[in-house]
Amino acid sequence: MERVLSGIKPTGKLTLGNYIGALKHFKDFQDSAEVYIFVADLHALTLPIDPEVLRQNTRELVSFYLASGLDPEKCTIFLQSSVSAHAELNAIMQNYLYMGELSRMTQFKEKSAHMNQSAIGLGLFAYPVLMACDIVLYDAETVPVGEDQVQHVELTRDLVNRFNKRYGEVLTLPKYKVGKTGARIKSLSDPTVKMSKSDPKGDIFLTDPIPSIRKKIMGAVTDSGSEVKYDVENKPGVSNLLQIYASMKEVSIEEAERHFAGYRYGDFKREVADAVCEELEPFQNRFREILESKAYVEALKKGQKKAQEVANKTLKRVQKAVGLLDLDAE
Numbered sequence: 636m637e638r639v640l641s642g643i644k645p646t647g648k649l650t651l652g653n654y655i656g657a658l659k660h661f662k663d664f665q666d667s668a669e670v671y672i673f674v675a676d677l678h679a680l681t682l683p684i685d686p687e688v689l690r691q692n693t694r695e696l697v698s699f700y701l702a703s704g705l706d707p708e709k710c711t712i713f714l715q716s717s718v719s720a721h722a723e724l725n726a727i728m729q730n731y732l733y734m735g736e737l738s739r740m741t742q743f744k745e746k747s748a749h750m751n752q753s754a755i756g757l758g759l760f761a762y763p764v765l766m767a768c769d770i771v772l773y774d775a776e777t778v779p780v781g782e783d784q785v786q787h788v789e790l791t792r793d794l795v796n797r798f799n800k801r802y803g804e805v806l807t808l809p810k811y812k813v814g815k816t817g818a819r820i821k822s823l824s825d826p827t828v829k830m831s832k833s834d835p836k837g838d839i840f841l842t843d844p845i846p847s848i849r850k851k852i853m854g855a856v857t858d859s860g861s862e863v864k865y866d867v868e869n870k871p872g873v874s875n876l877l878q879i880y881a882s883m884k885e886v887s888i889e890e891a892e893r894h895f896a897g898y899r900y901g902d903f904k905r906e907v908a909d910a911v912c913e914e915l916e917p918f919q920n921r922f923r924e925i926l927e928s929k930a931y932v933e934a935l936k937k938g939q940k941k942a943q944e945v946a947n948k949t950l951k952r953v954q955k956a957v958g959l960l961d962l963d964a965e
């Protein structure tokens with residue numbers, strides 16, 4: 636059966652971008668593939684974060700996973716930090732990715748650009764090594780992500796090819812999968828930049844009250860002209876809203892464009908807001924129930940066991956391949 640893996644960092648409040656680009660799609664795989672979905676909590680430490688905030692973000696993220704329809708009976712949901720094989724494999728794999736490659740990663744460049752250059756944590760720089768370990772530990776073939784993570788999955792492929800060339804077919808070569816619509820949702824206040832967890836303006840957070848989500852969409856920056864048309868270059872604001880609508884309604888961009896032919900911007904935005912709120916309101920209700928009942932604890936305990944089993948097997952395979960002595964076999 637095909638193996639699918641993905642994860643989200645519990646660094647801040649999840650955005651509509653995370654939902655559309657990643658979270659919403661995870662459940663689509665669970666009936667036909669072996670699915671592993673985890674909380675990338677070790678990755679959350681690559682930038683300073685308050686411990687209690689990290690704990691709460693983690694509880695919330697798992698509750699979002701469950702609210703999105705991921706079923707712990709059908710897929711494995713776990714915390715990265717609860718499977719020590721991630722850190723152990725990381726210690727090995729950091730020798731097979733190079734400083735030159737890591738320094739070319741867009742995410743690293745963006746995140747470190749505004750930092751004091753002499754105080755950038757090693758973990759931020761080496762982030763893609765751990766991410767590659769997350770993927771190969773489960774022999775993942777498919778990694779559903781938004782566009783901003785594609786470069787990291789490509790680097791994982793380079794690592795796998797390099798490693799296998801040296802040691803034989805030890806690791807499985809993964810491929811990324813981005814959605815046809817919504818792989819890069821933009822900020823509502825500046826539709827030329829990505830909607831991200833660290834930008835409170837123009838972003839819709841999944842925990843925002845429904846009226847405020849509606850208000851943010853109604854206040855989204857549109858473009859000159861009056862036609863609702865998909866044209867990222869000249870109409871980035873309208874195009875972003877069309878992407879959001881298409882993803883919510885699960886239609887193509889062309890279908891969304893046809894639907895809004897002849898609409899004024901105001902009515903167009905109102906329907907986009909309706910589409911988002913209709914989907915997010917019941918989602919938020921499920922989320923709150925799960926968080927309050929602590930249903931996430933059982934799901935994580937179950938997932939941890941399964942994840943450890945699978946990951947430890949791969950770790951052993953790699954340890955053997957590189958020449959670490961297996962005392963049980965001596």
Ligand code: TYM
Binds near residue numbers: 656
């Ligand atoms: P993270 O936590 O930054 O984002 C989680 C997922 O949301 C997608 N995403 C978006 N998609 C569309 N539009 C946006 N504006 C937008 N913003 C974020 C991201 O592409 C991602 O799919 N490194 C990863 C976490 C990770 C991981 C992994 C993912 C760690 N190990 C192994 C897959 C496999 C990250 O920081 O995602």
